[in-house]
Amino acid sequence: MDNQLKVPCQKEKLKEVRLFVEQLLQKHEIPDIEAGEMVLAVDEVCANLMIHSHNCNPKKSIGVKINVRKDQEVVFEITDYGVGFNFCRYKEPSLEDIIKEKKKGGVGLILVKRIMDSMEFIRKANRNVYRMVKKIKIA
Amino acid sequence: MQISSDSEEGNYIITIDGDVDASSSIRLDEAIGKAVEEGQQQILIDCRNLNYISSAGLGVFMSYLEELKAKSIQMVLFGLSEKVSNVFNLLGLDQLLNIKHTKEQAKQQLNG
DSSP states (O other), rough: OOOEEEESSSSSGHHHHHHHHHHHHTOOOOOOHHHHHHHHHHHHHHIIIIIIIITOOEEEEEEEEEEEETTTTTEEEEEESSSSTTSSSSOOOOHHHHHHTTOOSSOOHHHHHHHEHHHHOOOOOOOOEEEEEEEEOOO | OOEEEEEETTEEEEEEEESSSTTTTTHHHHHHHHHHHTTEEEEEEEEEEEEEHHHHHHHHHHHHHHHHTTTTTTEEEOOHHHHHHHHHHHTTGTSSEEESSSSSHHHHHHHH
């Protein structure tokens, strides 16, 4: 199906994920800036899973599924298997702390929270679903 | 992603071309790190061909803020597309970083 993509956990594959999201949103005529934000949010979640959940193991994979409900919302479902983490419960560090500690990470999920209208973590057996919804304006 | 560092009319310029994401941000980190290590006091970042930036790239810029301040190094970014600059704005980094529209404005900021 063309609204689904499966990629191995390699950071080099993130570009492929972004291209997939971008092209699908373009097809639904979602404006560039909004689409760009959604591409970013999916990239951030996928990067997090690849790096932190799967240690960039190319034998592991993650799935991305997108459903566009016309003039209403776009639903993103990112899935993987294994130890999941509840990305909704992630506590935002303050920008000041990140800057002071000279950390190079930590802002990805802040961006996701700011971009998406809702986030949900669903765990069934060994399968994790990271579900994000973005409302779209009626044209 | 391609990254290059050059000196142009006395200005040190780092040019980014392509996507800065989790797989490529390390090279941006190395380029800025090298400039700081060399003792550059003024660094321009040419973002005219920066197509995409994720938190990994933003994190690189943020991680140098304290060091730049401590060493009185000026860093100015210029030429961000609307899409890219929106990502900086989402985090409020437009308030913390020096961002200009054009190369001329960026140079003026450094030399003026």
